[in-house]
Amino acid sequence: MESLGIWAFGGLAIATIVANALFQSRFRASLALAPRLRAEPETTASLPTVSVIVPAYNEAINLRPCVKSVVKSELPDPTRLQVIVADDESTDDTAAIAHALAAEDSRVLAFTVPPRPTEVPWQGKNWACANAVEKATGDYLLFIDADVRLEPGAIAIALADAQRTGADLLSCAPSIVCGCLTEWLVQPIVIAMIAVGFDFTPVNDPAQPDKAFAAGPFMLFRRSAYDHIGGHRAVATTALEDVTLARRIKAAGLRLRYVLAGDPVKVRMYQDFAALWEGWTKNFYLGANR
Structure with missing residues (x-):
């Protein structure tokens, strides 16, 4: 009986190793096939204005x-960069920090958004984004989350990529940064599970308007395209505004491009286990109910 248990345990261990190897193989294959953010060197010489x-x-x-x-972004003309921080009525020091940043660099504009109108149930960051757009002057609008970190060349590469491909919305899946043991244990597994089953081809195919996806941490719109689909005001009541905006882009016959960002765009999504659990639980729940 004891030997049977040993054999069973050994068989389970071998099966687990084989399954993990197959999973990792599929994960690497998925990444190898995924399109990536890129730009030809000469295309970054002259870039349009952008509001981040x-x-x-x-x-x-x-x-x-x-x-x-x-603000450390390396652009041919640094004055063509505008940064808008929209404080969404924070209860911590966010507003004070935003105004301090604006005082340090004239390209940074900081403001606190007005209270949300009660007649519309605005969700998530839509209200803050909609108000910020009214102050934006750029030919392109780049929406990023506060937990995103950009390498100096990220914006130039993204703008050049969007111009080269004719993308009206370029969204990048950022590299995930892990800062504690819990993140290292959970984040790679969750991201790998998502990546294995994700197919970039139909998302980037204009002939398949029903297939759309975007990553909220990094969304670069051509301003005219953003205005054409109604922007964040048109998706005020949805919590998955990134995917909904991507769908509106394709439905309007505009060009969507979704790629892996690689090192130029990084994000540390959650600072501790509680935030990690809450964040992924919400994401999976919302995704399952789409």
């Missing part, structure tokens, strides 16, 4: 390093 919009609610920890990474 950072909606922020209780982001006192993240806001300064996020905005600092944006």
